[in-house]
Amino acid sequence: MDVTEPSGRDVLRRAIWGQRGDVTLGSFLGAAHQAGEALVPLLIGVVIDQAVARADLGALLRWLAVLAVVYVGLSFGFRFGARAGERASEQAGHALRVDLVRRVLGPGGGAENGRLPGALASIGTEDAKRVGAVNMAVVSALSALMGLLVGAVVLLWTSLTLGLIVLMGTPVLLWLGHLLSKPLERRSEAEQERVAHASGVAADLVTGLRVLKGIGAESAAVARYRRTSRDSLVATMRAARAEAMQSGMVLALTGGFIAVVALVGGRLAAQGDISLGQLVSAVGLALFLLGPLEVLSWVNAEFAQGRASAARIAGVLSAPPAVTAGGMRLPRPVRGEMRLRGVSHGGLREVDLHVGPGEVLGVAATDPADATALLRCLSRQADPDAGVVELDGIPLRDLDPADIRMAVLVAEHDAELFEGTVIGNTGAAAPESADLDRAMAAAAADEIVRALPRGGQTLVSERGRSLSGGQRQRVALARALAADRPVLVVHDPTTAVDAVTEARIAGGIREIRRNRTTILVTTSPALLAVADRVVLLDNGRVTDTAPHADLVRRHSAYRTAVLA
Template identity: 65%
Template sequence: MSGRDVLVRSVRGQARRCAAGAALGCVHQLGEALVPVLVGVVVDQAVAGRDGGRLTVWLVVLAVVYVCLSWSFRLGAKAGERAAEESAHTLRLAVLRRVLDARGGAEEGRLPGELANVATEDAKRVGAVAMALMSGAWAVAGITVSAVALLVMSVPLGLIVLLGTPVLLWLGHLLGKPLERRSEAEQDRAAQAAGAAADLVAGLRVLKGLGAQQAAVERYRRASRVSLAATLRAARAQSWQTGLVLALTGGFIALIALVGGRLALDGSLSLGQLVSAVGLALFLLGPLETFAWVNAELAQGRASAGRIAQVLATGPAVAGGDEQVPSPVRGELRLRDVRLDALAGLDLDVPAGRLTGLAVTDPACAEALLSCLGRERDPESGSVELDGVPLPRLDPAQLRGAVLVAAHDAALFDGSVAANVAPWEEEPAGGAADAPTVRAMAAAHADEVVRSLPHGAATGVGEGGRYLSGGQRQRVLLARALRAGPPVLVVHDPTTAVDAVTEAAIAAGLRDFRRGRTTLVVTNSPALLAVTDRVVLLDAGRVAAEGTHADLVRTSPAYRSAVLA
């Protein structure tokens, strides 16, 4: 996909509105061009001849023309603006669908703020191309009518318009090239600055804890300065383009007026025709200025379309199958000779309906395993299966409904505790939690968090959960994972920020809540591993030992070092 493809699809999707807006706009331009012609006729037939009756008739005709051109402009502009907004909205949805695609990939190498900038500012600029093209059609209609009228009055004047306008358009296109390049750079730098700002806000609590606020502010300041410099370069390019086009247009209009004056002096034009010629020359300022604006809009639209095309054309991070998830899901996971990053030929069986613990000597092994199970990445080699079906054959969206990977650093959203625990449910009146949510919060020991908050489960957690402590956020996140109730649940270090007593209570709650369903707990916490049915130790990317927590404590030095040290 290219930027041209994005532009073509964007305009084609609004073809009806664009056609209606262009037709109405052409009617408006026809009326605008007829006004100086009719004024010239009035001068020749009514004013010069002192005929009051004819003057009245032509004034009525002028009034009708003004009414028609006024309403056609209103309706045409309305259609154009609607087309631009609908086009931008469609592009925003397309970008969001790509970003939210279950196969992933769009976020690779891009900050969240950069993607947000593409979905808003770039989509808006590409949507504006629809209005720009309609305005260009209006300008063409106005120039064509003016040229025909001038040809009827005087062949030299008509030829000047017909031959000079294409030259002006070509020069305007050439002058728009630097603007296009600088506009693309401007949007790139603005997106990077937006991404840096979003990154800074998201990690503000950590930065304060490290005392690194000043370094982070300096990082954003540098990105902002680069963005400002790019914006100023684009603004200078636009001002030069606009100024030069207006100067060329002014010279063109002056030439028409000069030739018209000389023709009037030698008697080739009547007084009324001279008035019409000067009026048409002044009217041409509007269409020619419109062409300058259209060139600038198209230059910016092409640059933004290229950025949108890059996002839409990004390849998926994982292969997307189309098979349905087995129904019912037993929940048996099997990994054979899986190699990815720190995993070096991992063979692992997670039995259905059991609570399995997974301890690691290298945290990189846990990260790689979670990426495989969550379909964020596919193994370099080997296979991962759910109930005997390889994961790449399954629809990724359905798979994530069957196998939920709850990372320890997952995000909370701005809203109440209840809305964060069950975001897919309609929030009850007053923000109170429903019965299943209450049970999930009790199992995760998040009910204690609710009791400590001023408005209970209806209390807002703030953006990213910043109103909660680290331990409170972890308990709310675990409650959300439990409330989802997937057939297979994989949780990663859900209790690293809570005290030992709370951790023991969470371990018991997790075991009871998930009884009879497949659960994999990736952790080195003795309290959590002690309640599992079976524990697997990963060392050097492979299974080094397995058994109950008590057995491994007695028999495996590597396990004792990883879990009890």
């Protein structure tokens, strides 16, 4: 989206305007179809007056041929008009999904704040689909209005009284239908909120299923989901009742309106003001008008749900970024010098830290929360509450987050794998010149490839669940190493591997990252031992900096964190 903070109306307007070609085509063909439908009762009345009443076989055959041509035309109009409308709906939904994914994955972040992953998935699927469907509603609405207009003109030609009844009654029905759709809009928004929340909770529970089983918390998790699902069910039932009420009331009003048209037409025929054929045409048109009016009732409901979904989409698209882009650019090439000056964030307190270009620095935090806070600052997922983080002498807050990502790669401890092959995961972020075999060897992932049935072409299931925890860690580390960023920050990359493999990985990282800045945020003695020096973070502050062996001798807190 071009506008920084779109509203729900903006989202709807752009979804329609972006597909204006198909919407225009669909509306034109749909209008032609409805006009043909409206002309059918008129033609039947003409057939009765000019052929049946006069017993004229030639006239009967001629008018039946005209009817056949009209039916062929309205059939093709419906077919291709509906196709254009559906195409507009699907393409608009696709465009919204792309916008949502672009916003969620944007370097500035922030869209995920306050929303569960499942809730974002629901917005990107169900809500985008509902907003896209508004295009079909627009096509249907314009087509129905054309049907009403043609029907009203024919009725005016048949009888001024009947035509005026239709022309005056239709706007009143549309206004009442709009009023009746308001409760549906409110309840539809609440329904989508609860459904998205339930989806988010379900996704979280499935993701943490092994942990839940490990701590015996299955019953508590089921109870939590039962409550969330019940809330979603209640909201859905309220929305369904509102929709049923709206549809029933509109149908009742429409039926009463059609009955008035038929009653007036019958009296006019009885008085001799219109012919038998005109009466048949009037009654046929009265029955025909029920269709467009029902379509307009459906359109009101679609717009009500579309507005509610558009507001939810706008909430994601207009979410403020967690960090904003600065105006400076990194010098090329990036040397990889990192410096923290008086950084306070989360549990960190006035942290001063310097990492020279090409240095391998270990960071051992006695509190895991401090390690997480440090990673957030280094990757600029958040700006520190105080102090500054610099890369090659330039504060990160003055740089575009996208530029930072290309220079600094922070490999999280819980990095996920993608569905695909092992080799595809390894090279996901790698440049074309990357040596994937060397990266896999450094991460000891080559052993995994040799053990798998199809080697590097073995398929990996969603989130890498087909691999063991240690295998996932090694493939994720190989992916980070293959990316070959000027600065690499890895967080506890070996917690699920054995000691022998861990020692091999430590040597592999040291070798492959020679002359490249590397920060190892870990409490693994094997990894810390290969670092040029280690920084001890205790109670959020830097308490000492020295080689691993020296810190083991000096600090009991370090021994407890690293050797316990």
